[in-house]
Amino acid sequence: MLELKTTLPSLIRPYSEADIGKTVKHPSYRADLRKFSEKEYNKFVTLNTVRDWSQISWKDVGRPYEVKSYAKDRTDWEEKHKMEMDPHTSWTFFNKAFHEWFMKDVPEETDTAKKEFINSLRTFNTGEVKQALGSIVQLQLWNYVHRIQDGVWDPRGKRALFEGLDVQKPRILFLGAAEGYEAMQLGAMYPGAEIVMVDYDEYCRTNRFPDFPEHYPFLGENPSTGQHKVFYKNDFQIEYIVDDIRNLDFGREFDIVLSVGLLEHFPDEYKHEVADWHRRFLKKGGYAVMTTPRKQIRSKIYYRIMADVMNHTYRELMTVKQMGLYMYESGFDILKHGYIKVHNGLVCRPR
Template structure:
């Protein structure tokens, strides 16, 4: 790992490098793993739910959700849940986790020395959260996971694509795609207005995306200000686009819909695709460490319905809802599928 100044902008001279900065890791190393070659063969047309099993439901709700519902004597509305989630989750990306951990340790020490047991326990829990977040996001890079996602996205028959990102938040994966298949257009959609400035707007402008130079085919470093990106604040159901996008992508979206609403969620991906276009979907993988993550971070993450799935379950949902799964694979914390409408 080669260190460069945290104030400098990444350039093509940094190709092949990785570095941990205050709030994120940048990684310009080419991937070494083909997630699809590693995937076990699955014939989704023959797969049954008995074989696939059912997704795991995350139900340790955030304290903020429980307090809101107790105060209002009704279930937390989905739009409010997403507003709370986006602000809460973004607070992790905004912070320097090492400094936050040190501050939490100092607080824990003071509370223990003054015998404030409940406050000390809360501070110790915060120490654990910042320790794990630092490892997951900055050190292990399991949240953005650029090397694995590039493997997930590479090899598509795309030139100057129009890309639609549903439930976009900060829009990371669309920017990754735009660097890999440059010269097109990205439309980010989220119905929480906070995401425009609070998530996409807060995304580090110096973050480098490894892509290609369309003129030469050589590797090139891209930044978001070099991409044609627009942000639309809208309920997906209200979009008036036709079948005009080469790629429709969602990252961690369909697992928020109970089974009776999944056909609607998958139809959103189909509705805006050009004939032959690609739908790219990922969902969080079910695993012991993922369950533990959503347990520890429940107060920051768990505001609405959420499932943890395996790749067989995600692919079977897609097949049942009118898609042909072209490729499937697993990355660090997500399942991924590439689909076309049947």
């Protein structure tokens, strides 16, 4: 494993096929071009633990865990306006907060935070000490989850979940696209894809997607040789739409409808509507591909420590069985299901 401590060279495409098999830590993320053998597969994804979804009930699987520790920005806003924060505002707050963390030079900011903590000790001001220590804890946790474990993007785990789809040059619709990572990973795995990204927060189109690093490498397939190939953001055909999903006028024209971290933001009375968003745009035989954050102790701790970054919206943590049961009851057959480092994943198709 290599660690890059200096800034990138001006070269926009710093990796080539000669670098396949390598992983490099950059100041704000990890690049991972490592493959995995069939023997190593279960290191990255645990698949298909349910044989018959018709035999699963809510009594068996329990209910999702609702995250209730909201960000201070949200609670301050609600106190000021004397009302519950509306969904559009909460997503705007979340996207800006989350994006700021994606852009951080983590080693540099960690050094700064440690210096600020030492300075706060000299003031004997309890509030300053607590704030400075909290910044260090958040940075160390983000560094571990995103740069060391690569748990947010998780390219090897996502590739394991996404592989095996019977598509060629697919049309891909990404609902709630944010920076668009997973659609680009699918585009690398299924070359020639036409990608449509949709998010109803303008900030995602103007900041999160444009700021996604052009030098980030995606490991995909070369259809002319059958070998692996390195792709970059600018290799993909992408249209980015800012709109409410309910306003989209597409027909059943997509081979893949994708969402990442969407279903868990809606209480039960709206989950059938979220499922229908995936159904209404799919061609016959198309795939709905979805992930949600896993219900596990580490995730609960993460969302508590990172509350000011993550928790502006309604959010649940689910098991893969809970996630799959929502979709099965909404009229989907679960073709493939499993969990990776911090996410559940489904590949399903309308019945």
